[in-house]
Amino acid sequence: MSQEEVLIETKNLDKIYGTGEDSVLALKDINLEIRRGEFVCVLGPSGCGKSTLLKTIAGYIEATNGQCLMQGEEIEGPDWHRGVVFQSSTLYPWMSVKDNVEFGPRMRNLPEDEIKEIQEYFLEEVNLSGFGDKATFELSGGMKQRVALARVLANNPQVILMDEPFGALDALTRNDMQKLIHNIWKENNSTIFFITHDVDEALSLATRVVVMSKRPGRIIREFNVDFTDTLFDENTKFDDSSQRVEYEDEYFKVKNEILDIINNQV
Known part of the structure; x- marks a missing residue:
């Protein structure tokens, strides 16, 4: 486990929706630490509470029992230090691309020249330089997600929360977005909490994979990984075939173990 600073911590966290006979226990006894610089991917069966956990960390909903902390302080609502990217891009359709990216810094009353600099920098980061004046409805799904990511990054959040952000994209665009988020994570030393249904996506991106049980969602296993x-390194070379085989064997060993855990929960 990394010795970096703990940014997010949940302690014995439960979430119950509704009351009485209609109540649903969504999360049960969640204990989790997210450290600075980590890329944490969360897997689990549909309906296990992955999105509920993310929304609790984001401050959109409150835990029923237990604590959800950021740097030791109780999370009491949404905060620009925790940026969120959903599967749907949730852009402001009446704004241009650059206005969407500038929205957060503008709400924080940053100087105009700094806002422009931030907007230009992050549109370049997501490979959308020159698209600033475009209307968001003119963009493809993948481009909209790039704008959504740039809008979150423009606030310089300490944690980026991503709820199946590439789930609606075609395979090629999804692969491009995975490379993009990996590179941004590396270059900016970001901290990312990423929900996915795709085990390969999790293993491709994560430094740690968290596996949840069926509802009520509990954390039943964690894997520290380094694939x-x-x-994503195009210059990676294996000196001989045995190295590649060993690497691939380890990857598929972890993948199959995760799949067995999830499938046994269904």
């Missing part, structure tokens, strides 16, 4: 740099 991401090898998978």
